[in-house]
Amino acid sequence: MMTKSPLMQPPRIAVWLVNLFTPYDQSESIQGDLLEEFAGLASKSGRVSARRWYWRQSVKSIAQLICTGFRVASWLIAVTVVGGFLLAWGLGYLSEKAITGVLVNYGSQVYAHVDAYVFWLIYGVLVERLLEPMLIGFIVSRVSKGQELIATITLSLLWGGLSGVFLIQAVIQVGRNFGWPVWAVPNAFSAVFEPLLLSTFVSPLLVLIGGVVARKHNARRALISQR
Amino acid sequence: MTRSVSPRRDQRLHHDDRRDWMNPSECVANGTGSLTLEYFFYIVYLMANRDYLGEFEHIVVLALLRLGERAYGVTVRQEIELRVGREVSIGAIYATLDRLEAKGYVKSHLGDPTPERGGRSKRFFRVSAKGMAAVNRSHRALQRMTAGLAIVRSYS
Numbered sequence: 589m590m591t592k593s594p595l596m597q598p599p600r601i602a603v604w605l606v607n608l609f610t611p612y613d614q615s616e617s618i619q620g621d622l623l624e625e626f627a628g629l630a631s632k633s634g635r636v637s638a639r640r641w642y643w644r645q646s647v648k649s650i651a652q653l654i655c656t657g658f659r660v661a662s663w664l665i666a667v668t669v670v671g672g673f674l675l676a677w678g679l680g681y682l683s684e685k686a687i688t689g690v691l692v693n694y695g696s697q698v699y700a701h702v703d704a705y706v707f708w709l710i711y712g713v714l715v716e717r718l719l720e721p722m723l724i725g726f727i728v729s730r731v732s733k734g735q736e737l738i739a740t741i742t743l744s745l746l747w748g749g750l751s752g753v754f755l756i757q758a759v760i761q762v763g764r765n766f767g768w769p770v771w772a773v774p775n776a777f778s779a780v781f782e783p784l785l786l787s788t789f790v791s792p793l794l795v796l797i798g799g800v801v802a803r804k805h806n807a808r809r810a811l812i813s814q815r
Numbered sequence: 816m817t818r819s820v821s822p823r824r825d826q827r828l829h830h831d832d833r834r835d836w837m838n839p840s841e842c843v844a845n846g847t848g849s850l851t852l853e854y855f856f857y858i859v860y861l862m863a864n865r866d867y868l869g870e871f872e873h874i875v876v877l878a879l880l881r882l883g884e885r886a887y888g889v890t891v892r893q894e895i896e897l898r899v900g901r902e903v904s905i906g907a908i909y910a911t912l913d914r915l916e917a918k919g920y921v922k923s924h925l926g927d928p929t930p931e932r933g934g935r936s937k938r939f940f941r942v943s944a945k946g947m948a949a950v951n952r953s954h955r956a957l958q959r960m961t962a963g964l965a966i967v968r969s970y971s
Protein backbone atom coordinates (compact mmCIF):
# COMPACT_ATOMS: atom_id res chain seq x y z
CA MET A 589 0.00 0.00 0.00
CA MET A 590 1.24 3.43 -0.90
CA THR A 591 1.86 5.83 2.01
CA LYS A 592 2.30 9.55 1.56
CA SER A 593 3.84 12.11 3.84
CA PRO A 594 1.18 14.57 5.02
CA LEU A 595 3.70 17.37 4.35
CA MET A 596 3.66 16.51 0.66
CA GLN A 597 -0.09 16.89 0.35
CA PRO A 598 -1.39 19.81 -1.73
CA PRO A 599 -3.73 22.36 -0.06
CA ARG A 600 -6.96 20.48 0.61
CA ILE A 601 -9.24 23.44 -0.05
CA ALA A 602 -7.62 24.07 -3.42
CA VAL A 603 -8.00 20.38 -4.34
CA TRP A 604 -11.67 20.49 -3.30
CA LEU A 605 -12.32 23.67 -5.29
CA VAL A 606 -10.64 22.37 -8.45
CA ASN A 607 -12.66 19.16 -8.12
CA LEU A 608 -15.89 21.17 -7.99
CA PHE A 609 -15.26 22.95 -11.27
CA THR A 610 -13.61 20.31 -13.46
CA PRO A 611 -15.72 18.33 -15.94
CA TYR A 612 -16.21 14.72 -14.78
CA ASP A 613 -14.19 13.20 -17.62
CA GLN A 614 -11.21 15.51 -17.01
CA SER A 615 -11.24 15.46 -13.22
CA GLU A 616 -8.89 12.51 -12.82
CA SER A 617 -6.29 13.77 -15.31
CA ILE A 618 -6.31 17.38 -14.06
CA GLN A 619 -6.00 16.36 -10.40
CA GLY A 620 -3.29 13.84 -11.29
CA ASP A 621 -1.31 16.38 -13.32
CA LEU A 622 -1.51 18.99 -10.56
CA LEU A 623 -0.43 16.45 -7.93
CA GLU A 624 2.48 15.23 -10.08
CA GLU A 625 3.82 18.75 -10.65
CA PHE A 626 3.21 19.67 -7.02
CA ALA A 627 5.24 16.68 -5.79
CA GLY A 628 8.08 17.54 -8.18
CA LEU A 629 8.11 21.18 -7.08
CA ALA A 630 7.86 20.32 -3.37
CA SER A 631 10.96 18.11 -3.54
CA LYS A 632 12.85 20.69 -5.64
CA SER A 633 11.86 24.09 -4.24
CA GLY A 634 10.21 23.29 -0.92
CA ARG A 635 6.70 22.85 0.39
CA VAL A 636 5.80 26.54 0.74
CA SER A 637 6.66 27.43 -2.82
CA ALA A 638 4.90 24.27 -4.10
CA ARG A 639 1.75 25.14 -2.16
CA ARG A 640 1.84 28.67 -3.52
CA TRP A 641 2.23 27.27 -7.03
CA TYR A 642 -0.70 24.88 -6.45
CA TRP A 643 -2.97 27.70 -5.31
CA ARG A 644 -1.99 29.88 -8.30
CA GLN A 645 -2.65 27.03 -10.71
CA SER A 646 -5.97 26.21 -9.04
CA VAL A 647 -7.27 29.78 -9.19
CA LYS A 648 -6.19 30.22 -12.83
CA SER A 649 -7.62 26.83 -13.81
CA ILE A 650 -10.96 27.52 -12.10
CA ALA A 651 -11.22 30.91 -13.85
CA GLN A 652 -10.45 29.22 -17.17
CA LEU A 653 -12.95 26.42 -16.55
CA ILE A 654 -15.68 28.95 -15.66
CA CYS A 655 -15.04 30.91 -18.89
CA THR A 656 -15.08 27.68 -20.91
CA GLY A 657 -18.30 26.59 -19.20
CA PHE A 658 -19.99 29.88 -20.10
CA ARG A 659 -18.81 29.54 -23.70
CA VAL A 660 -19.82 25.93 -24.31
CA ALA A 661 -23.07 25.84 -22.33
CA SER A 662 -24.31 29.42 -22.24
CA TRP A 663 -27.88 28.42 -23.14
CA LEU A 664 -28.07 25.68 -20.54
CA ILE A 665 -26.80 28.08 -17.86
CA ALA A 666 -29.21 30.86 -18.93
CA VAL A 667 -32.21 28.51 -18.98
CA THR A 668 -31.40 26.95 -15.60
CA VAL A 669 -30.84 30.35 -13.97
CA VAL A 670 -34.15 31.70 -15.31
CA GLY A 671 -35.76 28.40 -14.21
CA GLY A 672 -34.27 28.90 -10.75
CA PHE A 673 -35.84 32.35 -10.46
CA LEU A 674 -39.22 31.03 -11.64
CA LEU A 675 -38.96 28.21 -9.12
CA ALA A 676 -38.15 30.71 -6.35
CA TRP A 677 -41.17 32.77 -7.32
CA GLY A 678 -43.40 29.68 -7.49
CA LEU A 679 -42.25 28.32 -4.14
CA GLY A 680 -42.66 31.74 -2.51
CA TYR A 681 -46.20 31.96 -3.87
CA LEU A 682 -47.07 28.44 -2.66
CA SER A 683 -45.68 29.04 0.83
CA GLU A 684 -47.69 32.29 1.13
CA LYS A 685 -50.80 30.38 0.04
CA ALA A 686 -50.10 27.63 2.58
CA ILE A 687 -49.69 30.07 5.48
CA THR A 688 -52.84 31.97 4.49
CA GLY A 689 -54.73 28.67 4.09
CA VAL A 690 -53.73 27.50 7.57
CA LEU A 691 -54.82 30.81 9.11
CA VAL A 692 -58.15 30.85 7.25
CA ASN A 693 -59.10 27.18 7.80
CA TYR A 694 -57.71 26.61 11.26
CA GLY A 695 -57.91 30.19 12.57
CA SER A 696 -59.90 29.34 15.69
CA GLN A 697 -57.44 26.62 16.72
CA VAL A 698 -54.50 28.90 15.94
CA TYR A 699 -55.84 31.67 18.17
CA ALA A 700 -56.63 29.16 20.92
CA HIS A 701 -52.92 28.27 20.99
CA VAL A 702 -51.29 31.62 20.36
CA ASP A 703 -47.88 30.58 21.73
CA ALA A 704 -47.66 27.62 19.35
CA TYR A 705 -48.82 29.82 16.50
CA VAL A 706 -46.16 32.45 17.19
CA PHE A 707 -43.53 29.71 17.53
CA TRP A 708 -44.41 28.11 14.18
CA LEU A 709 -44.82 31.44 12.44
CA ILE A 710 -41.37 32.65 13.48
CA TYR A 711 -39.38 29.43 13.17
CA GLY A 712 -41.43 27.74 10.45
CA VAL A 713 -41.15 30.71 8.10
CA LEU A 714 -37.45 31.07 8.90
CA VAL A 715 -36.77 27.40 8.19
CA GLU A 716 -38.79 27.66 4.97
CA ARG A 717 -36.78 30.71 3.92
CA LEU A 718 -33.54 28.86 4.59
CA LEU A 719 -34.54 25.59 2.96
CA GLU A 720 -36.05 27.14 -0.16
CA PRO A 721 -32.82 28.61 -1.67
CA MET A 722 -30.93 25.43 -0.83
CA LEU A 723 -33.56 23.35 -2.63
CA ILE A 724 -33.50 25.71 -5.62
CA GLY A 725 -29.68 25.56 -5.76
CA PHE A 726 -29.87 21.77 -5.60
CA ILE A 727 -32.44 21.53 -8.43
CA VAL A 728 -30.64 24.07 -10.67
CA SER A 729 -27.38 22.23 -10.12
CA ARG A 730 -28.94 18.84 -10.90
CA VAL A 731 -30.46 20.14 -14.14
CA SER A 732 -27.33 21.93 -15.37
CA LYS A 733 -25.33 18.70 -15.36
CA GLY A 734 -21.66 19.30 -16.03
CA GLN A 735 -21.94 23.05 -15.36
CA GLU A 736 -23.42 22.79 -11.84
CA LEU A 737 -21.27 25.30 -10.03
CA ILE A 738 -21.26 27.85 -12.85
CA ALA A 739 -25.07 27.84 -12.99
CA THR A 740 -25.48 28.08 -9.20
CA ILE A 741 -22.83 30.82 -8.87
CA THR A 742 -24.60 32.84 -11.58
CA LEU A 743 -27.95 32.29 -9.89
CA SER A 744 -26.66 33.21 -6.43
CA LEU A 745 -24.89 36.35 -7.70
CA LEU A 746 -28.02 37.53 -9.53
CA TRP A 747 -30.19 36.62 -6.53
CA GLY A 748 -27.95 38.52 -4.11
CA GLY A 749 -27.58 41.45 -6.50
CA LEU A 750 -31.31 41.85 -7.10
CA SER A 751 -32.11 41.52 -3.40
CA GLY A 752 -29.40 44.09 -2.66
CA VAL A 753 -31.04 46.54 -5.07
CA PHE A 754 -34.42 45.96 -3.36
CA LEU A 755 -32.78 46.43 0.05
CA ILE A 756 -31.28 49.78 -0.94
CA GLN A 757 -34.60 50.82 -2.43
CA ALA A 758 -36.42 49.81 0.79
CA VAL A 759 -33.94 51.74 2.97
CA ILE A 760 -34.43 54.88 0.88
CA GLN A 761 -38.22 54.45 0.89
CA VAL A 762 -38.45 53.92 4.66
CA GLY A 763 -36.03 56.79 5.30
CA ARG A 764 -38.06 59.18 3.15
CA ASN A 765 -41.42 58.14 4.62
CA PHE A 766 -40.57 57.66 8.29
CA GLY A 767 -37.39 59.63 8.76
CA TRP A 768 -33.72 58.84 9.32
CA PRO A 769 -32.01 56.81 10.73
CA VAL A 770 -34.04 53.89 9.39
CA TRP A 771 -33.08 51.44 12.17
CA ALA A 772 -34.86 53.71 14.67
CA VAL A 773 -38.16 53.29 12.79
CA PRO A 774 -40.35 50.85 14.81
CA ASN A 775 -40.92 47.42 13.19
CA ALA A 776 -39.01 48.43 10.06
CA PHE A 777 -36.23 45.92 10.71
CA SER A 778 -38.38 42.85 11.31
CA ALA A 779 -40.98 43.70 8.66
CA VAL A 780 -38.84 45.06 5.83
CA PHE A 781 -35.09 44.78 6.32
CA GLU A 782 -34.76 41.33 7.88
CA PRO A 783 -36.23 39.37 4.94
CA LEU A 784 -34.28 41.48 2.47
CA LEU A 785 -31.02 41.12 4.41
CA LEU A 786 -31.61 37.37 4.54
CA SER A 787 -32.28 37.32 0.81
CA THR A 788 -29.21 39.45 -0.01
CA PHE A 789 -26.57 37.75 2.10
CA VAL A 790 -27.78 34.35 3.30
CA SER A 791 -29.91 33.01 0.43
CA PRO A 792 -27.14 33.22 -2.23
CA LEU A 793 -24.86 31.27 0.09
CA LEU A 794 -27.57 28.62 0.60
CA VAL A 795 -28.12 28.39 -3.17
CA LEU A 796 -24.40 27.67 -3.50
CA ILE A 797 -24.51 25.03 -0.75
CA GLY A 798 -27.41 23.31 -2.53
CA GLY A 799 -25.41 23.47 -5.77
CA VAL A 800 -22.31 21.95 -4.16
CA VAL A 801 -24.35 19.09 -2.66
CA ALA A 802 -25.90 18.31 -6.07
CA ARG A 803 -22.51 18.55 -7.81
CA LYS A 804 -21.02 16.02 -5.36
CA HIS A 805 -23.99 13.75 -5.99
CA ASN A 806 -23.68 14.08 -9.79
CA ALA A 807 -19.91 13.53 -9.67
CA ARG A 808 -20.30 10.35 -7.61
CA ARG A 809 -22.86 8.99 -10.08
CA ALA A 810 -20.63 9.91 -13.04
CA LEU A 811 -17.66 8.16 -11.41
CA ILE A 812 -19.71 5.00 -10.85
CA SER A 813 -20.97 5.02 -14.45
CA GLN A 814 -17.40 5.54 -15.77
CA ARG A 815 -16.23 2.47 -13.89
CA MET B 816 -42.37 38.46 -71.90
CA THR B 817 -39.34 39.27 -69.90
CA ARG B 818 -39.41 39.11 -66.13
CA SER B 819 -38.67 42.46 -64.59
CA VAL B 820 -35.95 42.38 -62.04
CA SER B 821 -35.08 45.38 -59.92
CA PRO B 822 -31.57 46.72 -60.54
CA ARG B 823 -30.51 45.91 -57.01
CA ARG B 824 -31.90 42.37 -57.21
CA ASP B 825 -30.33 41.94 -60.67
CA GLN B 826 -27.00 43.15 -59.37
CA ARG B 827 -27.25 40.75 -56.46
CA LEU B 828 -28.04 37.78 -58.72
CA HIS B 829 -25.01 38.46 -60.91
CA HIS B 830 -23.06 38.99 -57.79
CA ASP B 831 -24.09 35.53 -56.55
CA ASP B 832 -23.29 33.95 -59.92
CA ARG B 833 -19.75 35.24 -59.81
CA ARG B 834 -19.41 33.58 -56.41
CA ASP B 835 -17.91 36.78 -55.06
CA TRP B 836 -19.84 36.15 -51.86
CA MET B 837 -17.29 33.48 -51.09
CA ASN B 838 -15.01 36.38 -50.26
CA PRO B 839 -17.12 39.00 -48.50
CA SER B 840 -14.17 41.16 -47.47
CA GLU B 841 -13.29 41.62 -51.15
CA CYS B 842 -16.87 42.65 -51.93
CA VAL B 843 -16.86 45.21 -49.17
CA ALA B 844 -13.41 46.43 -50.10
CA ASN B 845 -14.04 46.83 -53.85
CA GLY B 846 -17.30 48.65 -53.28
CA THR B 847 -19.65 46.08 -54.84
CA GLY B 848 -21.77 46.05 -51.71
CA SER B 849 -21.93 46.76 -48.02
CA LEU B 850 -22.05 44.05 -45.35
CA THR B 851 -25.44 42.58 -46.31
CA LEU B 852 -27.35 39.86 -44.48
CA GLU B 853 -25.93 37.05 -46.61
CA TYR B 854 -22.37 38.14 -45.82
CA PHE B 855 -23.28 38.33 -42.20
CA PHE B 856 -24.59 34.74 -42.28
CA TYR B 857 -21.50 33.69 -44.20
CA ILE B 858 -19.29 35.16 -41.47
CA VAL B 859 -21.41 33.43 -38.81
CA TYR B 860 -21.05 30.18 -40.79
CA LEU B 861 -17.28 30.64 -40.93
CA MET B 862 -17.09 31.36 -37.23
CA ALA B 863 -19.23 28.35 -36.34
CA ASN B 864 -17.33 25.95 -38.60
CA ARG B 865 -13.93 27.54 -38.37
CA ASP B 866 -11.25 25.25 -39.64
CA TYR B 867 -8.32 27.38 -38.61
CA LEU B 868 -6.44 27.33 -35.34
CA GLY B 869 -6.43 30.14 -32.80
CA GLU B 870 -3.10 31.31 -31.43
CA PHE B 871 -3.15 29.21 -28.28
CA GLU B 872 -4.61 26.21 -30.11
CA HIS B 873 -1.74 26.47 -32.58
CA ILE B 874 0.79 26.54 -29.74
CA VAL B 875 -0.80 23.52 -28.03
CA VAL B 876 -0.87 21.46 -31.24
CA LEU B 877 2.79 22.31 -31.91
CA ALA B 878 3.65 21.26 -28.34
CA LEU B 879 1.88 17.93 -28.94
CA LEU B 880 3.86 17.44 -32.14
CA ARG B 881 7.14 18.20 -30.37
CA LEU B 882 6.39 15.83 -27.47
CA GLY B 883 5.06 12.93 -29.53
CA GLU B 884 4.28 9.90 -27.35
CA ARG B 885 5.07 11.79 -24.11
CA ALA B 886 2.32 14.39 -24.57
CA TYR B 887 0.03 14.72 -21.54
CA GLY B 888 -1.11 17.65 -19.39
CA VAL B 889 2.10 18.17 -17.38
CA THR B 890 4.54 17.83 -20.29
CA VAL B 891 2.43 20.02 -22.60
CA ARG B 892 2.21 22.74 -19.94
CA GLN B 893 5.94 22.60 -19.23
CA GLU B 894 6.85 22.58 -22.93
CA ILE B 895 4.78 25.73 -23.55
CA GLU B 896 6.22 27.42 -20.48
CA LEU B 897 9.76 26.55 -21.57
CA ARG B 898 9.46 27.59 -25.21
CA VAL B 899 6.94 30.44 -25.11
CA GLY B 900 7.96 31.76 -21.70
CA ARG B 901 4.45 32.23 -20.41
CA GLU B 902 2.93 30.48 -17.42
CA VAL B 903 -0.23 28.71 -18.43
CA SER B 904 -2.70 26.95 -16.19
CA ILE B 905 -3.49 23.27 -16.49
CA GLY B 906 -7.15 24.29 -16.85
CA ALA B 907 -6.32 26.34 -19.96
CA ILE B 908 -4.41 23.39 -21.45
CA TYR B 909 -7.30 20.97 -20.87
CA ALA B 910 -9.94 23.45 -22.09
CA THR B 911 -7.99 23.89 -25.33
CA LEU B 912 -7.30 20.19 -25.75
CA ASP B 913 -10.96 19.43 -25.14
CA ARG B 914 -11.96 21.93 -27.85
CA LEU B 915 -9.39 20.51 -30.26
CA GLU B 916 -10.64 16.99 -29.54
CA ALA B 917 -14.22 18.06 -30.23
CA LYS B 918 -13.07 19.42 -33.61
CA GLY B 919 -11.30 16.14 -34.36
CA TYR B 920 -7.80 17.67 -34.41
CA VAL B 921 -6.59 15.74 -31.40
CA LYS B 922 -7.17 12.23 -30.04
CA SER B 923 -6.67 11.09 -26.45
CA HIS B 924 -6.39 7.91 -24.44
CA LEU B 925 -5.95 7.12 -20.76
CA GLY B 926 -2.69 5.61 -19.51
CA ASP B 927 -2.16 3.40 -16.48
CA PRO B 928 -2.58 4.86 -12.98
CA THR B 929 0.74 5.80 -11.34
CA PRO B 930 1.59 6.12 -7.61
CA GLU B 931 3.19 9.61 -7.92
CA ARG B 932 -0.16 10.86 -9.21
CA GLY B 933 -2.06 9.42 -6.25
CA GLY B 934 -3.24 6.46 -8.32
CA ARG B 935 -4.67 8.65 -11.07
CA SER B 936 -4.02 7.91 -14.73
CA LYS B 937 -2.46 10.20 -17.32
CA ARG B 938 -4.41 11.29 -20.36
CA PHE B 939 -2.16 11.15 -23.41
CA PHE B 940 -2.87 13.24 -26.50
CA ARG B 941 -1.80 12.98 -30.13
CA VAL B 942 -2.51 15.06 -33.20
CA SER B 943 -4.86 13.47 -35.75
CA ALA B 944 -4.49 13.71 -39.55
CA LYS B 945 -7.16 16.42 -39.58
CA GLY B 946 -5.23 18.34 -36.92
CA MET B 947 -2.04 17.98 -38.94
CA ALA B 948 -3.79 19.45 -41.98
CA ALA B 949 -5.13 22.33 -39.84
CA VAL B 950 -1.72 23.17 -38.40
CA ASN B 951 -0.17 23.07 -41.90
CA ARG B 952 -2.91 25.35 -43.21
CA SER B 953 -2.41 27.84 -40.36
CA HIS B 954 1.35 27.71 -40.82
CA ARG B 955 1.10 28.36 -44.57
CA ALA B 956 -1.34 31.23 -43.96
CA LEU B 957 1.07 32.80 -41.48
CA GLN B 958 4.00 32.37 -43.88
CA ARG B 959 2.05 34.00 -46.71
CA MET B 960 0.93 36.85 -44.50
CA THR B 961 4.40 37.57 -43.15
CA ALA B 962 6.25 37.14 -46.46
CA GLY B 963 8.05 40.34 -47.39
CA LEU B 964 7.16 42.23 -44.25
CA ALA B 965 10.06 44.35 -43.06
CA ILE B 966 8.89 44.22 -39.44
CA VAL B 967 9.13 40.42 -39.44
CA ARG B 968 12.61 40.51 -40.96
CA SER B 969 13.79 42.94 -38.30
CA TYR B 970 12.64 40.55 -35.52
CA SER B 971 14.14 37.39 -37.00
